[in-house]
Amino acid sequence: MTTVALVRTRLRQTVSFHENIALVAWWAAHLERAGAWITPGRRRQALSLLSLVFLVTSVTRKSTGAGPDLTLAPGLRALLLVPYVLGFLSLCYLGAVHFRRLPEVIRRRPQIVLHLFFWSMLVTLWLTPGSDGLWRALFAQFALILPFLLWRCGYLLKSGQRGKAANTSLADHLFYLWPVWRGSETPYGKGFDYLTRSEAQSTEALARSQLAGLKLLLLAQVWRGVMLLMRGAVYGDAKTPLAGMLHGHSLGMPWLQDLIRGTATASLLTAWVSVYCDLIWNTLKLAVKGHEYIGVLRLCGFNVFRNTYKPLLSESIVEFWNRYYYYFKELMVEFFFYPVFARYKTQPWLRTLLAIFAAAFVGNLYYHVIQQEKLLVVGNFSELWNLLHARIFYCFLLATGIYVSMLREQGRRGQPAGARGGVTRRLLRIGGVWTFYGLIHIWGVGSGQATFGQRTRFLLSLFALG
């Protein structure tokens, strides 16, 4: 074996330390004593207890900033809002457990009913602007929390619909409904079905899961370091700790959103490099966050998929979408793509088109609308439009790209390995994916900070037009 091959093998072994049989056995041996007590069920109960504590403290402390007439004092939040949230979660849980006994209208469209509940609260708030009162503040506070819960409760209802929530307790669900690892509106690790399918059932599986989690947490710190380096050496941010070490040396790359807004100027080449740098920056940012959440989940014994898995090596648009933000994509697929695909049995190309637009366009846009809960609660539609109008075009381009890419992928499936050309063709495909996502991100970056016209003009300037 040559020195290079030896170094490569050692490096691969070091990076994949979580798969090292001896290390897994050593870790499992140390877990053995506790392993007898920490059964999957008890782990879930312990996590749910922590979730409950976290729910009470975060709901009580969190200041909403939705205006003084819509704000509850901390004492009232603990007294009224916490039981309200717990009551809602319990109701969803009971709905899932007794799904078959629910009224037909809910059984047929559980997700729509869930979201209608949220929108009915908002409409009530919009229609009663002059009326003060505790109930209104309580409604507003709850509506501010709901976007975080809607998709998670959606997964719970899906479990009920599939008959998998029967014979479960609330403690089996609370840990992902209000997770201690927090997360965003996107449920990392999805819901009960996927989490329990990925749950470690033996000490050895727990050891594997925890080592894989440890690896992700370490990787998150590595990417954090790379981001720091990028901030200092590429973007020349004077506020980074590295700035002093670099003695003011940097590439001085302008941020993409500054170029779009016109607050920075650059040559054509630099503008293109800025587009690609922004893609790398966003991928790293998402990877750090996702690796931390999934790392914690794996430490808790849920050996679930990574949220971000080498998206920059993707060779097609659809592959990038799958690897870039896995749990968001899964959310869109499960809540929009599959239902539309199952319902409309038209021609295959039209069926796929409808399903993709339902997920990547409608679902994607809807997700971002309800994410603006503070604007929704006070009914500030002009600001909502200002923030999201460019995203409409972004989602349209994304959906179109995914559709075309998916058709191409379907055509290629079943081909033998090696039929897709050598390294050069692979690099060209990767470059094409980078360019597509880099360019559509022009309409996704810095929500509300640039107009649609500014974004379009920037795109044209990249091709020396306009």
Added chain:
Amino acid sequence: MTQFVTRARHAEDLLHFLRTIQKPEHPLDGLDERVSLIESGLIDSLAVLQIVSYLEETYGIDFTAKGIDPGELSSIGGILDLIESERG
């Protein structure tokens, strides 16, 4: 006995179909019935829709009311169980 023969025939047909949609770098032969097709890298989660179309066309399974459960369709065994339960 008939049940086993039928399952074996369904498995054979399914494997034949999966070969037409699988990713080329991952071998399908010898794959355990319960191993996840997605996690083993054979297909991506969006390819599940091709499996849905196959089940609709070949076995007349209607997903409109029951919805698509990716967990159910994630392994060869899961798909065969679904075929049996829908046809049973």
